[in-house]
Amino acid sequence: DIQMTQSPSTLSASVGDRVTITCRASQSISTWLAWYQQKPGKAPKLLIYKASSLERGVPSRFSGSGSGTEFTLTISSLQPDDFATYYCQQYESYLTFGQGTKVEIK
Amino acid sequence: QVQLQESGPGLVKPSETLSLTCTVSGYSISSGYYWGWIRQPPGKGLEWIANIYHNGDTYYNPSLKSRVTISLDTSKNQLSLQLSSVTVADTAVYYCARGGYSPTYYMDVWGKGTTVTVSS
Numbered sequence: 001d002i003q004m005t006q007s008p009s010t011l012s013a014s015v016g017d018r019v020t021i022t023c024r025a026s027q028s029i030s031t032w033l034a035w036y037q038q039k040p041g042k043a044p045k046l047l048i049y050k051a052s053s054l055e056r057g058v059p060s061r062f063s064g065s066g067s068g069t070e071f072t073l074t075i076s077s078l079q080p081d082d083f084a085t086y087y088c089q090q091y092e093s094y095l096t097f098g099q100g101t102k103v104e105i106k
Numbered sequence: 107q108v109q110l111q112e113s114g115p116g117l118v119k120p121s122e123t124l125s126l127t128c129t130v131s132g133y134s135i136s137s138g139y140y141w142g143w144i145r146q147p148p149g150k151g152l153e154w155i156a157n158i159y160h161n162g163d164t165y166y167n168p169s170l171k172s173r174v175t176i177s178l179d180t181s182k183n184q185l186s187l188q189l190s191s192v193t194v195a196d197t198a199v200y201y202c203a204r205g206g207y208s209p210t211y212y213m214d215v216w217g218k219g220t221t222v223t224v225s226s
Contacts, residue, residue, distance in 0.1 A: 044201075055214065089213075091210040092210065094154065094165075094167060094210060095157075095167075
């Protein structure tokens with residue numbers, strides 16, 4: 001099984017901050033990584049696929065990078081709508097998700 | 107615009123079988139893509155359960171495989187999930203979602219989810 005570990009688990013930030021979330025895979029997954037945003041009571045929303053490709057309609061302040069075992073999701077300037085929980089997901093072998101990173105208001 | 111809607115009983119007794127249906131609109135599931143189920147226990151993260159291709163090929167999470175059956179009804183444009191011998195640990199929000207053209211892929215369209223509680 002490929003394990004996905006996100007850090008931090010919780011992140012406190014202010015509107016306008018640059019925010020970075022890290023996701024590490026227990027073995028190499030090339031660039032087979034996606035990022036999702038989830039708000040309370042809602043389904044996850046796809047933000048990034050293949051590590052760095054922005055899903056259609058997602059604001060350009062979201063970006064992804066990395067390959068192999070280490071990946072990052074960056075929000076260049078945090079907006080009020082971005083306070084949510086973010087999950088990474090590998091799809092190199094089966095599908096597994098990270099435990100989530102909650103971005104909360106500082 | 108592709109939309110997915112989960113349905114099924116909100117309460118299931120321990121040891122019984124959980125059965126859910128996902129109705130797809132805006133796209134014919136027989137045309138392509140993998141379709142799958144993901145669940146989220148209260149206050150916890152996401153767990154992938156299974157995927158199925160439009161031709162019926164299935165792909166299961168090894169940790170759940172012995173209890174899970176995923177199927178398609180192309181005449182109704184639906185996919186279904188059965189999870190047998192449920193316990194309280196199976197209490198979760200269950201989502202259906204669209205994958206890609208391989209069994210391992212990201213999910214780009216999700217249903218709103220349906221809450222299932224396992225309790226006597």
